[in-house]
Amino acid sequence: MDSQTSKSYMAPLKNKLEEGTFIVGSIGAGYVGAITSIILAARQPNLKIIVCDVMQEQINKWNEGRFPFYEPDLEKYYDIAVNVNKNITFTVDVGNCIDQSDALFICVNTPPKVDSDAVLGKEADMTYFDAAIRNISNYGNPEKHKILIEKSTVPVGTYKRINSLLGEKIQNPEACFTIVNMPEFLAEGLAVQRLLNPDRIVIGTTEDLNGQEAFEVIKGLYTNTETLFLKLRTPSSELAKLFINGMLAQRVTSMNSMTYLCEKFGGSIQEVQRMTGSDPRIGPLWLQASPGFGGSCFEKDILSLIYIFESEGQQAQALYWKALLNMNDAQKHRILDMIISEFPEPESTTLTLFGFAFKKNTSDTRLTAIAYIANGLIHKGYHVKIHDPKVTERSFHFEMEVQGFNIVEKTNYEFCGSDYRKAVSGSSAIIIGTEWDEYNELNYNELITLMDGDKKNLYDFRSYVDVQQIQQAGFSKVFKLGN
Ligand SMILES: NC(=O)c1ccc[n+]([C@@H]2O[C@H](COP(=O)([O-])OP(=O)(O)OC[C@H]3O[C@@H](n4cnc5c(N)ncnc54)[C@H](O)[C@@H]3O)[C@@H](O)[C@H]2O)c1
Ligand SMILES: O=c1ccn([C@@H]2O[C@H](COP(=O)(O)OP(=O)(O)O[C@H]3O[C@H](CO)[C@@H](O)[C@H](O)[C@H]3O)[C@@H](O)[C@H]2O)c(=O)[nH]1
Structure with missing residues:
Protein backbone atom coordinates (compact mmCIF):
# COMPACT_ATOMS: atom_id res chain seq x y z
CA MET A 1 0.00 0.00 0.00
CA ARG A 233 -6.42 -3.93 3.17
CA THR A 234 -8.39 -1.18 1.42
CA PRO A 235 -8.23 -2.74 -2.08
CA SER A 236 -9.39 -6.09 -0.65
CA SER A 237 -12.54 -4.63 0.88
CA GLU A 238 -13.24 -2.47 -2.20
CA LEU A 239 -13.00 -5.57 -4.38
CA ALA A 240 -14.83 -7.94 -2.03
CA LYS A 241 -17.90 -5.68 -1.90
CA LEU A 242 -18.35 -5.98 -5.68
CA PHE A 243 -17.54 -9.68 -5.60
CA ILE A 244 -20.06 -10.49 -2.83
CA ASN A 245 -22.90 -8.93 -4.81
CA GLY A 246 -21.74 -10.93 -7.83
CA MET A 247 -21.77 -14.13 -5.74
CA LEU A 248 -25.26 -13.40 -4.36
CA ALA A 249 -26.59 -12.65 -7.84
CA GLN A 250 -24.99 -15.85 -9.06
CA ARG A 251 -26.84 -17.93 -6.46
CA VAL A 252 -30.20 -16.42 -7.43
CA THR A 253 -29.46 -16.82 -11.13
CA SER A 254 -28.34 -20.41 -10.72
CA MET A 255 -31.67 -21.23 -9.06
CA ASN A 256 -33.57 -19.32 -11.74
CA SER A 257 -31.80 -21.35 -14.43
CA MET A 258 -33.19 -24.52 -12.82
CA THR A 259 -36.82 -23.35 -12.83
CA TYR A 260 -37.34 -24.38 -16.47
CA LEU A 261 -35.95 -27.88 -15.89
CA CYS A 262 -38.11 -28.37 -12.79
CA GLU A 263 -41.21 -27.36 -14.75
CA LYS A 264 -40.27 -29.59 -17.70
CA PHE A 265 -39.40 -32.73 -15.74
CA GLY A 266 -41.93 -32.57 -12.90
CA GLY A 267 -39.51 -31.40 -10.23
CA SER A 268 -40.07 -28.66 -7.68
CA ILE A 269 -37.70 -25.71 -7.31
CA GLN A 270 -38.48 -25.60 -3.57
CA GLU A 271 -37.22 -29.16 -3.20
CA VAL A 272 -34.11 -28.40 -5.23
CA GLN A 273 -33.63 -25.31 -3.05
CA ARG A 274 -34.06 -27.31 0.16
CA MET A 275 -31.63 -29.99 -0.90
CA THR A 276 -29.09 -27.48 -2.19
CA GLY A 277 -29.37 -25.18 0.80
CA SER A 278 -28.94 -28.02 3.29
CA ASP A 279 -25.42 -28.61 1.99
CA PRO A 280 -23.38 -26.66 4.56
CA ARG A 281 -20.88 -25.73 1.86
CA ILE A 282 -23.69 -23.84 0.09
CA GLY A 283 -26.14 -22.72 2.80
CA PRO A 284 -29.85 -21.82 2.46
CA LEU A 285 -29.95 -18.05 1.85
CA TRP A 286 -30.44 -16.16 -1.45
CA LEU A 287 -31.70 -19.28 -3.28
CA GLN A 288 -35.30 -18.15 -3.86
CA ALA A 289 -36.42 -18.41 -7.50
CA SER A 290 -37.72 -15.22 -9.08
CA PRO A 291 -38.50 -13.44 -12.35
CA GLY A 292 -34.90 -12.21 -12.29
CA PHE A 293 -32.98 -10.15 -9.80
CA GLY A 294 -33.39 -6.39 -9.74
CA GLY A 295 -32.41 -3.57 -7.41
CA SER A 296 -29.90 -0.77 -7.62
CA CYS A 297 -26.91 -2.90 -6.64
CA PHE A 298 -26.50 -6.36 -8.22
CA GLU A 299 -26.43 -5.36 -11.88
CA LYS A 300 -24.52 -2.14 -11.25
CA ASP A 301 -21.83 -3.85 -9.23
CA ILE A 302 -21.46 -6.74 -11.67
CA LEU A 303 -21.13 -4.25 -14.54
CA SER A 304 -18.46 -2.45 -12.55
CA LEU A 305 -16.59 -5.71 -11.89
CA ILE A 306 -16.80 -6.60 -15.59
CA TYR A 307 -15.49 -3.17 -16.49
CA ILE A 308 -12.49 -3.61 -14.19
CA PHE A 309 -11.63 -6.98 -15.75
CA GLU A 310 -12.17 -5.57 -19.23
CA SER A 311 -9.95 -2.59 -18.66
CA GLU A 312 -7.27 -4.94 -17.36
CA GLY A 313 -7.54 -6.98 -20.60
CA GLN A 314 -9.00 -9.97 -18.71
CA GLN A 315 -11.60 -10.93 -21.31
CA ALA A 316 -12.39 -14.45 -20.04
CA GLN A 317 -13.26 -13.17 -16.56
CA ALA A 318 -15.28 -10.29 -18.03
CA LEU A 319 -17.25 -12.74 -20.18
CA TYR A 320 -17.82 -15.03 -17.20
CA TRP A 321 -19.58 -12.27 -15.22
CA LYS A 322 -21.33 -10.93 -18.31
CA ALA A 323 -22.95 -14.35 -18.77
CA LEU A 324 -24.62 -13.87 -15.40
CA LEU A 325 -26.36 -10.70 -16.60
CA ASN A 326 -27.38 -12.43 -19.84
CA MET A 327 -28.87 -15.27 -17.80
CA ASN A 328 -30.87 -12.81 -15.72
CA ASP A 329 -32.27 -11.27 -18.90
CA ALA A 330 -33.09 -14.75 -20.22
CA GLN A 331 -35.32 -15.40 -17.20
CA LYS A 332 -37.28 -12.20 -17.87
CA HIS A 333 -37.70 -13.14 -21.58
CA ARG A 334 -38.88 -16.64 -20.67
CA ILE A 335 -41.52 -15.33 -18.31
CA LEU A 336 -42.80 -12.76 -20.76
CA ASP A 337 -43.03 -15.36 -23.54
CA MET A 338 -44.88 -17.74 -21.23
CA ILE A 339 -47.62 -15.19 -20.53
CA ILE A 340 -47.94 -14.06 -24.14
CA SER A 341 -48.20 -17.64 -25.42
CA GLU A 342 -51.25 -18.26 -23.20
CA PHE A 343 -53.27 -15.22 -24.26
CA PRO A 344 -53.37 -15.02 -28.09
CA GLU A 345 -55.72 -12.01 -28.32
CA PRO A 346 -53.94 -9.12 -26.63
CA GLU A 347 -56.38 -6.37 -27.67
CA SER A 348 -59.27 -8.05 -25.87
CA THR A 349 -57.31 -9.28 -22.85
CA THR A 350 -56.67 -7.54 -19.54
CA LEU A 351 -53.75 -8.73 -17.41
CA THR A 352 -52.90 -7.68 -13.85
CA LEU A 353 -49.38 -7.36 -12.51
CA PHE A 354 -49.18 -7.84 -8.74
CA GLY A 355 -46.07 -6.02 -7.58
CA PHE A 356 -43.67 -3.57 -9.17
CA ALA A 357 -41.08 -3.10 -6.37
CA PHE A 358 -37.86 -5.03 -7.03
CA LYS A 359 -38.59 -7.18 -3.97
CA LYS A 360 -41.03 -7.16 -1.05
CA ASN A 361 -40.99 -4.68 1.85
CA THR A 362 -39.56 -1.79 -0.11
CA SER A 363 -41.02 0.94 -2.29
CA ASP A 364 -37.81 0.90 -4.34
CA THR A 365 -38.31 0.05 -8.01
CA ARG A 366 -34.75 0.50 -9.25
CA LEU A 367 -34.05 -2.06 -11.99
CA THR A 368 -37.07 -4.14 -11.04
CA ALA A 369 -37.44 -7.14 -13.37
CA ILE A 370 -41.17 -6.44 -13.63
CA ALA A 371 -40.57 -3.31 -15.72
CA TYR A 372 -39.45 -5.55 -18.59
CA ILE A 373 -42.58 -7.73 -18.28
CA ALA A 374 -44.86 -4.67 -18.04
CA ASN A 375 -43.26 -3.09 -21.10
CA GLY A 376 -43.48 -6.29 -23.16
CA LEU A 377 -47.16 -6.78 -22.35
CA ILE A 378 -48.06 -3.13 -22.96
CA HIS A 379 -46.29 -3.08 -26.33
CA LYS A 380 -47.92 -6.36 -27.34
CA GLY A 381 -51.29 -4.62 -26.93
CA TYR A 382 -52.73 -6.15 -23.73
CA HIS A 383 -54.57 -3.92 -21.32
CA VAL A 384 -52.18 -4.02 -18.36
CA LYS A 385 -53.04 -3.07 -14.79
CA ILE A 386 -50.28 -2.63 -12.25
CA HIS A 387 -50.80 -3.07 -8.50
CA ASP A 388 -48.28 -2.49 -5.73
CA PRO A 389 -48.98 -1.71 -2.06
CA LYS A 390 -46.09 0.75 -1.69
CA VAL A 391 -44.88 1.91 -5.10
CA THR A 392 -46.17 5.30 -6.28
CA GLU A 393 -47.38 6.04 -9.81
CA ARG A 394 -44.56 8.56 -10.14
CA SER A 395 -41.96 5.89 -9.32
CA PHE A 396 -43.59 3.50 -11.80
CA HIS A 397 -43.31 6.02 -14.65
CA PHE A 398 -39.85 7.12 -13.62
CA GLU A 399 -38.54 3.56 -13.52
CA MET A 400 -40.04 2.64 -16.91
CA GLU A 401 -38.28 5.66 -18.38
CA VAL A 402 -34.96 4.93 -16.64
CA GLN A 403 -35.00 1.36 -17.99
CA GLY A 404 -35.59 2.76 -21.48
CA PHE A 405 -39.19 1.54 -21.83
CA ASN A 406 -41.17 4.12 -23.71
CA ILE A 407 -44.86 3.90 -22.82
CA VAL A 408 -45.57 7.62 -23.00
CA GLU A 409 -47.88 7.30 -26.02
CA LYS A 410 -49.57 4.14 -24.74
CA THR A 411 -53.07 4.25 -23.32
CA ASN A 412 -53.53 0.52 -22.69
CA TYR A 413 -52.27 0.43 -19.12
CA GLU A 414 -53.38 1.62 -15.71
CA PHE A 415 -51.36 2.08 -12.54
CA CYS A 416 -53.71 1.03 -9.72
CA GLY A 417 -51.52 1.55 -6.62
CA SER A 418 -52.92 -0.46 -3.71
CA ASP A 419 -56.47 -0.68 -5.09
CA TYR A 420 -57.18 -4.41 -5.56
CA ARG A 421 -60.68 -3.97 -6.96
CA LYS A 422 -59.47 -1.64 -9.71
CA ALA A 423 -56.46 -3.86 -10.42
CA VAL A 424 -58.28 -7.15 -10.98
CA SER A 425 -61.63 -6.12 -12.42
CA GLY A 426 -62.05 -7.45 -15.95
CA SER A 427 -58.70 -9.22 -15.81
CA SER A 428 -57.91 -12.68 -17.20
CA ALA A 429 -54.77 -13.22 -15.17
CA ILE A 430 -53.04 -12.16 -12.00
CA ILE A 431 -49.26 -12.19 -12.39
CA ILE A 432 -47.30 -12.02 -9.13
CA GLY A 433 -43.89 -10.44 -9.69
CA THR A 434 -43.10 -9.17 -6.18
CA GLU A 435 -43.45 -11.48 -3.18
CA TRP A 436 -45.45 -9.13 -0.91
CA ASP A 437 -46.87 -11.22 1.99
CA GLU A 438 -50.32 -9.80 1.38
CA TYR A 439 -50.54 -11.42 -2.09
CA ASN A 440 -50.43 -14.79 -0.36
CA GLU A 441 -53.06 -13.79 2.19
CA LEU A 442 -55.72 -12.33 -0.14
CA ASN A 443 -59.24 -13.62 -0.41
CA TYR A 444 -58.98 -15.01 -3.93
CA ASN A 445 -62.58 -16.30 -3.72
CA GLU A 446 -63.65 -12.68 -3.78
CA LEU A 447 -61.07 -11.40 -6.24
CA ILE A 448 -61.93 -14.01 -8.87
CA THR A 449 -65.50 -12.77 -9.01
CA LEU A 450 -64.19 -9.45 -10.34
CA MET A 451 -62.14 -11.11 -13.08
CA ASP A 452 -63.31 -11.83 -16.61
CA GLY A 453 -62.42 -13.93 -19.67
CA ASP A 454 -62.61 -17.52 -20.95
CA LYS A 455 -59.92 -18.50 -18.54
CA LYS A 456 -58.77 -16.97 -15.30
CA ASN A 457 -55.14 -17.74 -14.49
CA LEU A 458 -52.76 -16.93 -11.68
CA TYR A 459 -49.00 -16.86 -12.23
CA ASP A 460 -46.70 -16.86 -9.25
CA PHE A 461 -43.24 -15.85 -10.47
CA ARG A 462 -41.91 -15.74 -6.91
CA SER A 463 -42.83 -19.35 -6.33
CA TYR A 464 -44.24 -18.77 -2.86
CA VAL A 465 -48.05 -19.02 -2.91
CA ASP A 466 -50.16 -21.83 -1.52
CA VAL A 467 -51.34 -23.27 -4.84
CA GLN A 468 -53.95 -25.64 -3.40
CA GLN A 469 -55.67 -22.91 -1.45
CA ILE A 470 -55.75 -20.48 -4.36
CA GLN A 471 -56.83 -23.20 -6.81
CA GLN A 472 -59.98 -23.69 -4.71
CA ALA A 473 -61.13 -20.20 -5.67
CA GLY A 474 -61.75 -21.58 -9.16
CA PHE A 475 -58.80 -20.44 -11.24
CA SER A 476 -58.38 -22.24 -14.57
CA LYS A 477 -54.68 -22.50 -13.84
CA VAL A 478 -52.36 -21.61 -10.97
CA PHE A 479 -48.77 -21.60 -12.19
CA LYS A 480 -45.96 -21.59 -9.65
CA LEU A 481 -42.49 -20.84 -11.04
CA GLY A 482 -40.27 -23.93 -11.07
CA ASN A 483 -43.13 -26.37 -10.44
N1 LIG B 1 -29.32 1.01 -1.59
C1 LIG B 1 -28.69 0.00 -1.02
O1 LIG B 1 -29.31 -0.96 -0.57
C2 LIG B 1 -27.19 -0.01 -0.93
C3 LIG B 1 -26.57 -0.94 -0.07
C4 LIG B 1 -25.19 -0.94 0.02
C5 LIG B 1 -24.42 -0.03 -0.69
N2 LIG B 1 -25.05 0.86 -1.51
C6 LIG B 1 -24.21 1.85 -2.20
O2 LIG B 1 -24.32 3.09 -1.47
C7 LIG B 1 -24.29 4.21 -2.37
C8 LIG B 1 -25.55 5.04 -2.18
O3 LIG B 1 -26.66 4.25 -2.54
P1 LIG B 1 -28.14 4.74 -2.20
O4 LIG B 1 -29.05 3.64 -2.61
O5 LIG B 1 -28.19 5.25 -0.82
O6 LIG B 1 -28.28 5.97 -3.24
P2 LIG B 1 -29.39 7.12 -3.23
O7 LIG B 1 -29.47 7.58 -4.62
O8 LIG B 1 -30.61 6.65 -2.51
O9 LIG B 1 -28.74 8.28 -2.32
C9 LIG B 1 -27.62 9.03 -2.67
C10 LIG B 1 -27.82 10.45 -2.17
O10 LIG B 1 -26.61 11.18 -2.32
C11 LIG B 1 -26.93 12.52 -2.64
N3 LIG B 1 -25.75 13.18 -3.22
C12 LIG B 1 -25.19 13.00 -4.44
N4 LIG B 1 -24.11 13.75 -4.58
C13 LIG B 1 -23.94 14.45 -3.43
C14 LIG B 1 -22.99 15.39 -2.97
N5 LIG B 1 -21.93 15.73 -3.73
N6 LIG B 1 -23.14 15.92 -1.74
C15 LIG B 1 -24.19 15.56 -0.95
N7 LIG B 1 -25.12 14.66 -1.34
C16 LIG B 1 -25.00 14.11 -2.55
C17 LIG B 1 -28.09 12.38 -3.59
O11 LIG B 1 -28.82 13.59 -3.69
C18 LIG B 1 -28.87 11.23 -2.96
O12 LIG B 1 -29.90 11.68 -2.08
C19 LIG B 1 -24.12 3.62 -3.77
O13 LIG B 1 -22.74 3.58 -4.06
C20 LIG B 1 -24.64 2.20 -3.61
O14 LIG B 1 -24.06 1.30 -4.53
C21 LIG B 1 -26.41 0.91 -1.63
O1 LIG C 1 -33.18 -15.59 -2.92
C1 LIG C 1 -33.27 -14.51 -3.54
C2 LIG C 1 -32.76 -13.30 -3.03
C3 LIG C 1 -32.90 -12.15 -3.80
N1 LIG C 1 -33.53 -12.20 -5.00
C4 LIG C 1 -33.68 -10.98 -5.80
O2 LIG C 1 -32.42 -10.36 -5.94
C5 LIG C 1 -32.55 -8.94 -5.95
C6 LIG C 1 -31.66 -8.31 -4.89
O3 LIG C 1 -32.15 -8.68 -3.63
P1 LIG C 1 -31.41 -8.32 -2.25
O4 LIG C 1 -30.04 -8.82 -2.30
O5 LIG C 1 -32.28 -8.82 -1.17
O6 LIG C 1 -31.57 -6.74 -2.24
P2 LIG C 1 -30.60 -5.47 -2.28
O7 LIG C 1 -31.24 -4.46 -1.42
O8 LIG C 1 -30.31 -5.15 -3.71
O9 LIG C 1 -29.25 -5.91 -1.53
C7 LIG C 1 -28.07 -6.37 -2.19
O10 LIG C 1 -27.31 -5.28 -2.64
C8 LIG C 1 -26.95 -4.34 -1.58
C9 LIG C 1 -26.23 -3.17 -2.24
O11 LIG C 1 -24.91 -3.44 -2.50
C10 LIG C 1 -26.07 -5.08 -0.57
O12 LIG C 1 -25.73 -4.19 0.48
C11 LIG C 1 -26.84 -6.27 -0.02
O13 LIG C 1 -25.99 -6.99 0.88
C12 LIG C 1 -27.26 -7.18 -1.18
O14 LIG C 1 -28.06 -8.25 -0.69
C13 LIG C 1 -34.04 -8.65 -5.73
O15 LIG C 1 -34.68 -8.42 -6.96
C14 LIG C 1 -34.56 -9.94 -5.11
O16 LIG C 1 -35.92 -10.17 -5.36
C15 LIG C 1 -34.04 -13.38 -5.49
O17 LIG C 1 -34.61 -13.42 -6.59
N2 LIG C 1 -33.90 -14.52 -4.74
Missing part, protein backbone atom coordinates in the same frame (compact mmCIF):
# COMPACT_ATOMS: atom_id res chain seq x y z
CA ASP A 2 1.10 3.57 -0.63
CA SER A 3 1.52 6.30 1.94
CA GLN A 4 2.69 3.91 4.63
CA THR A 5 3.66 5.81 7.73
CA SER A 6 4.47 5.01 11.33
CA LYS A 7 2.73 8.21 12.45
CA SER A 8 -0.83 8.09 13.75
CA TYR A 9 -3.29 10.98 13.47
CA MET A 10 -5.90 9.32 15.64
CA ALA A 11 -5.11 10.64 19.14
CA PRO A 12 -7.50 13.67 19.02
CA LEU A 13 -10.26 11.50 17.58
CA LYS A 14 -9.82 8.91 20.32
CA ASN A 15 -10.10 11.71 22.88
CA LYS A 16 -13.30 12.97 21.33
CA LEU A 17 -14.78 9.48 21.50
CA GLU A 18 -13.86 9.24 25.16
CA GLU A 19 -15.26 12.70 25.91
CA GLY A 20 -18.50 11.98 24.01
CA THR A 21 -17.96 14.88 21.60
CA PHE A 22 -17.37 12.85 18.43
CA ILE A 23 -19.36 14.00 15.38
CA VAL A 24 -20.20 11.71 12.48
CA GLY A 25 -21.28 13.19 9.15
CA SER A 26 -23.05 11.45 6.31
CA ILE A 27 -22.76 12.89 2.82
CA GLY A 28 -25.93 11.67 1.11
CA ALA A 29 -29.35 11.23 2.71
CA GLY A 30 -30.53 8.43 0.40
CA TYR A 31 -31.14 4.79 1.36
CA VAL A 32 -27.69 4.12 2.74
CA GLY A 33 -26.83 7.53 4.18
CA ALA A 34 -30.12 8.10 5.94
CA ILE A 35 -30.83 4.59 7.19
CA THR A 36 -27.32 3.89 8.48
CA SER A 37 -27.24 7.31 10.19
CA ILE A 38 -30.65 6.90 11.82
CA ILE A 39 -29.72 3.49 13.22
CA LEU A 40 -26.32 4.73 14.40
CA ALA A 41 -27.90 7.73 16.12
CA ALA A 42 -30.55 5.55 17.76
CA ARG A 43 -27.97 3.01 18.91
CA GLN A 44 -25.23 5.40 20.07
CA PRO A 45 -26.58 8.34 22.10
CA ASN A 46 -22.95 9.33 22.74
CA LEU A 47 -22.49 10.37 19.09
CA LYS A 48 -23.79 13.40 17.25
CA ILE A 49 -24.79 12.70 13.64
CA ILE A 50 -25.21 15.22 10.82
CA VAL A 51 -26.78 13.97 7.59
CA CYS A 52 -26.43 16.25 4.57
CA ASP A 53 -27.60 16.13 0.98
CA VAL A 54 -27.64 18.45 -2.00
CA MET A 55 -31.35 17.74 -2.54
CA GLN A 56 -33.47 20.19 -0.54
CA GLU A 57 -36.62 18.09 -1.03
CA GLN A 58 -34.95 14.98 0.41
CA ILE A 59 -33.77 16.90 3.48
CA ASN A 60 -37.17 18.54 3.97
CA LYS A 61 -38.78 15.13 4.00
CA TRP A 62 -36.42 13.78 6.66
CA ASN A 63 -36.86 16.91 8.77
CA GLU A 64 -40.64 16.65 8.57
CA GLY A 65 -40.74 12.89 9.21
CA ARG A 66 -42.13 12.25 5.70
CA PHE A 67 -39.93 9.35 4.69
CA PRO A 68 -38.82 9.44 1.03
CA PHE A 69 -39.18 5.62 0.84
CA TYR A 70 -40.74 2.72 2.69
CA GLU A 71 -38.51 0.63 4.93
CA PRO A 72 -40.01 -1.55 7.70
CA ASP A 73 -39.33 -0.47 11.32
CA LEU A 74 -37.46 2.68 10.29
CA GLU A 75 -40.02 4.95 11.97
CA LYS A 76 -39.32 3.49 15.39
CA TYR A 77 -35.59 4.20 15.19
CA TYR A 78 -36.11 7.60 13.56
CA ASP A 79 -38.27 8.48 16.56
CA ILE A 80 -35.59 7.33 19.03
CA ALA A 81 -32.86 9.27 17.23
CA VAL A 82 -34.86 12.45 16.59
CA ASN A 83 -37.08 12.68 19.66
CA VAL A 84 -35.36 10.67 22.41
CA ASN A 85 -31.60 10.89 21.80
CA LYS A 86 -31.97 14.14 19.85
CA ASN A 87 -28.55 13.48 18.29
CA ILE A 88 -29.28 13.62 14.56
CA THR A 89 -29.83 16.56 12.20
CA PHE A 90 -30.59 16.69 8.49
CA THR A 91 -29.27 19.61 6.45
CA VAL A 92 -28.46 20.88 2.97
CA ASP A 93 -25.47 22.70 4.39
CA VAL A 94 -22.95 20.17 3.11
CA GLY A 95 -19.98 22.41 3.91
CA ASN A 96 -20.94 22.76 7.56
CA CYS A 97 -21.51 19.01 7.84
CA ILE A 98 -18.00 18.37 6.47
CA ASP A 99 -16.44 21.05 8.64
CA GLN A 100 -18.06 19.83 11.87
CA SER A 101 -17.50 16.10 11.42
CA ASP A 102 -14.70 13.96 12.78
CA ALA A 103 -15.61 11.01 10.55
CA LEU A 104 -17.47 11.36 7.25
CA PHE A 105 -19.43 8.53 5.69
CA ILE A 106 -19.57 9.16 1.94
CA CYS A 107 -22.89 7.67 0.87
CA VAL A 108 -23.54 9.22 -2.53
CA ASN A 109 -24.80 7.35 -5.58
CA THR A 110 -22.29 5.62 -7.89
CA PRO A 111 -24.50 4.45 -10.79
CA PRO A 112 -23.23 2.82 -13.99
CA LYS A 113 -21.85 5.42 -16.38
CA VAL A 114 -24.37 6.16 -19.12
CA ASP A 115 -21.79 6.86 -21.83
CA SER A 116 -19.28 4.19 -20.77
CA ASP A 117 -17.29 3.12 -23.84
CA ALA A 118 -16.67 -0.41 -22.52
CA VAL A 119 -18.06 -3.32 -24.56
CA LEU A 120 -19.15 -5.73 -21.84
CA GLY A 121 -19.16 -3.83 -18.57
CA LYS A 122 -19.90 -0.34 -17.38
CA GLU A 123 -17.63 1.89 -15.40
CA ALA A 124 -19.07 3.31 -12.17
CA ASP A 125 -20.02 6.95 -12.64
CA MET A 126 -17.95 8.73 -9.98
CA THR A 127 -19.30 12.23 -10.74
CA TYR A 128 -21.22 12.56 -7.47
CA PHE A 129 -18.49 10.91 -5.46
CA ASP A 130 -15.78 13.15 -6.91
CA ALA A 131 -17.93 16.23 -6.26
CA ALA A 132 -18.23 15.19 -2.61
CA ILE A 133 -14.46 14.71 -2.33
CA ARG A 134 -13.74 18.08 -3.98
CA ASN A 135 -16.08 19.67 -1.47
CA ILE A 136 -14.29 17.89 1.38
CA SER A 137 -10.93 19.14 0.09
CA ASN A 138 -12.05 22.68 1.01
CA TYR A 139 -11.91 21.66 4.66
CA GLY A 140 -8.42 20.16 4.89
CA ASN A 141 -6.89 21.16 8.23
CA PRO A 142 -4.20 19.12 10.01
CA GLU A 143 -5.49 20.53 13.32
CA LYS A 144 -8.88 18.89 12.64
CA HIS A 145 -7.93 15.51 11.22
CA LYS A 146 -10.92 13.58 9.84
CA ILE A 147 -11.57 9.99 8.78
CA LEU A 148 -13.11 9.73 5.30
CA ILE A 149 -15.14 6.57 4.94
CA GLU A 150 -16.01 5.18 1.51
CA LYS A 151 -19.48 3.79 2.22
CA SER A 152 -20.66 4.09 -1.38
CA THR A 153 -19.81 1.02 -3.43
CA VAL A 154 -16.77 2.05 -5.44
CA PRO A 155 -14.26 0.60 -7.91
CA VAL A 156 -11.00 -0.80 -6.59
CA GLY A 157 -8.40 1.92 -6.22
CA THR A 158 -10.87 4.59 -5.15
CA TYR A 159 -8.78 5.32 -2.05
CA LYS A 160 -6.01 6.46 -4.44
CA ARG A 161 -8.48 8.50 -6.47
CA ILE A 162 -9.58 10.30 -3.29
CA ASN A 163 -6.01 11.00 -2.34
CA SER A 164 -5.18 12.56 -5.69
CA LEU A 165 -8.41 14.63 -5.74
CA LEU A 166 -7.60 15.94 -2.28
CA GLY A 167 -4.05 16.62 -3.47
CA GLU A 168 -5.38 19.05 -6.09
CA LYS A 169 -6.17 21.46 -3.28
CA ILE A 170 -4.21 20.34 -0.23
CA GLN A 171 -0.45 19.89 -0.02
CA ASN A 172 -0.47 17.14 2.60
CA PRO A 173 -3.78 15.27 2.37
CA GLU A 174 -2.68 12.44 4.68
CA ALA A 175 -2.13 14.91 7.54
CA CYS A 176 -5.72 16.15 7.17
CA PHE A 177 -7.60 12.97 6.21
CA THR A 178 -7.36 9.22 6.77
CA ILE A 179 -9.16 7.30 4.03
CA VAL A 180 -10.84 3.97 4.76
CA ASN A 181 -13.30 1.74 2.93
CA MET A 182 -16.28 0.44 4.87
CA PRO A 183 -18.67 -1.38 2.53
CA GLU A 184 -22.35 -1.44 3.41
CA PHE A 185 -24.19 -4.77 3.24
CA LEU A 186 -27.74 -3.71 4.08
CA ALA A 187 -30.41 -5.30 1.91
CA GLU A 188 -33.48 -3.13 1.41
CA GLY A 189 -36.62 -4.33 3.17
CA LEU A 190 -34.38 -5.86 5.84
CA ALA A 191 -32.17 -2.84 6.34
CA VAL A 192 -33.06 -1.99 9.94
CA GLN A 193 -32.66 -5.54 11.21
CA ARG A 194 -29.39 -6.00 9.31
CA LEU A 195 -27.98 -2.76 10.72
CA LEU A 196 -29.01 -3.62 14.27
CA ASN A 197 -27.52 -7.10 13.94
CA PRO A 198 -24.86 -6.97 11.23
CA ASP A 199 -23.04 -10.22 10.34
CA ARG A 200 -19.83 -8.25 10.33
CA ILE A 201 -18.45 -4.75 9.96
CA VAL A 202 -15.63 -4.58 7.44
CA ILE A 203 -13.05 -1.82 7.51
CA GLY A 204 -10.44 -1.58 4.77
CA THR A 205 -7.43 0.48 5.86
CA THR A 206 -3.71 0.83 5.36
CA GLU A 207 -1.58 -1.67 7.22
CA ASP A 208 0.41 0.92 9.14
CA LEU A 209 -0.12 2.31 12.64
CA ASN A 210 -2.54 5.00 11.47
CA GLY A 211 -4.64 2.38 9.64
CA GLN A 212 -4.70 0.16 12.73
CA GLU A 213 -5.75 3.05 14.96
CA ALA A 214 -8.37 4.29 12.49
CA PHE A 215 -9.82 0.78 12.66
CA GLU A 216 -10.01 1.09 16.45
CA VAL A 217 -11.63 4.55 16.26
CA ILE A 218 -14.31 3.26 13.88
CA LYS A 219 -14.91 0.25 16.14
CA GLY A 220 -15.46 2.83 18.88
CA LEU A 221 -18.48 4.18 16.98
CA TYR A 222 -20.23 0.82 17.43
CA THR A 223 -19.82 0.09 21.13
CA ASN A 224 -23.49 -0.94 21.40
CA THR A 225 -23.33 -3.36 18.46
CA GLU A 226 -22.03 -6.87 18.98
CA THR A 227 -20.51 -8.17 15.81
CA LEU A 228 -17.34 -9.33 14.14
CA PHE A 229 -15.04 -6.50 13.06
CA LEU A 230 -12.89 -7.39 10.07
CA LYS A 231 -9.83 -5.36 9.16
CA LEU A 232 -8.68 -5.77 5.58
